[in-house]
Amino acid sequence: METATTGIVYGIRLESGSEYRYVGITTKTASRRFHQHLRLAKVGRKTPFYDWLRKHENEGLAVDILERVSGLAELGHAEVAWISKLRGQGQRLLNISEGGLGSAGVQWTEEMREAARIRGLGRKGVSRPGASNPFYGKKHSPEQRVKWSHDRKGTNQGVSNPNYGKYGSDHPSFGHVVSEEARKVLSDSRQGAGNPNFGKTASLETREKMSAARKGRPQPSSKRSAHTRHHTNKGVSNPNCKYCLEVIDPRDLF
Incomplete structure (x- = not known):
């Protein structure tokens, strides 16, 4: 040794x-x-x-x-x-x-960066769930959480947002469509006990605040009215709206 x-x-x-x-x-x-x-x-x-x-x-x-x-x-x-x-x-x-x-002082060339990018394509990350995760069962202290909140506040707003001012084809998410499989996984994960509000009931104080915030704001009197306001009048068809899927005979209106 x-x-x-x-x-x-x-x-x-x-x-x-x-x-x-x-x-x-x-x-x-x-x-x-x-x-x-x-x-x-x-x-x-x-x-x-x-x-x-x-x-x-x-x-x-x-x-x-x-x-x-x-x-x-x-x-x-x-x-x-x-x-x-x-x-x-x-x-x-x-x-x-x-x-x-000491410090190696390695200066990455464009060729080295491109080679590293290609090596990383399609590579799966290492998952360490449950007890195998070194942070399993632990919690960050309130002081640490406050520090992170203070350090990150405003870092992703306005011009600090990397996508600020990007619209249409300039936005990284332009043209991205979530697959049906991904939609189902997300939907299933939020149903029942997976829903963050599962089994919870808003307190009287919360209901009063919600009511006060909406007071005076015009609301559709029914789902049908909402369909007319947001779909029919705007020439929009929503595949999740049952009224958009209905075929109405004009004669039924008279």
Whole structure:
């Protein structure tokens, strides 16, 4: 076991080949660091190296100690030297930086961003429901909720809204239609106990406030009247309105 001031440079490859696909450093054991990589790949970290780990998760993988180094600064220099050496030999390392301690300082090029975008297309997220979620059974403190509310207040209003002033084809949701399957799922999830108001009754105070807010506002006297006002008079047909679906013989009006 290495001490806190010494470490190792390690390389990861397929057991069936000798080409290294990743070089890293650690002050722990190579085996422990390797299993940390596997866990990060499993939870969905998105880099070329972790994509490669997921692709070959059912194959034999090997981690080799390339060099033992004393001193943290020397450890960082050794990683840079190994990455440069192996790449010079033509080995296809998946490291996105040239190595070293501290911030990698990786500057993403447009090609790198496009490659990352393509890798992420269609990829399902990792779901950890129930007790498997690390926040299961916990609640954010009232102080934290107030802080978030204060920090976010007004951040999505007016010109701060990324869709402010966008209409028609300029709006990201233009032309989007919710499928019948999605509609049914949403409908079923809001029925019965799934409805946030299920089993609740508005208090007398709430009913009085609602009544006062609507007082003096013209309301349709019936559903039929609402249909005439909002559909017939505006030349609109609503497939969910039973009156729009009725075929009326003009002679019935006399």
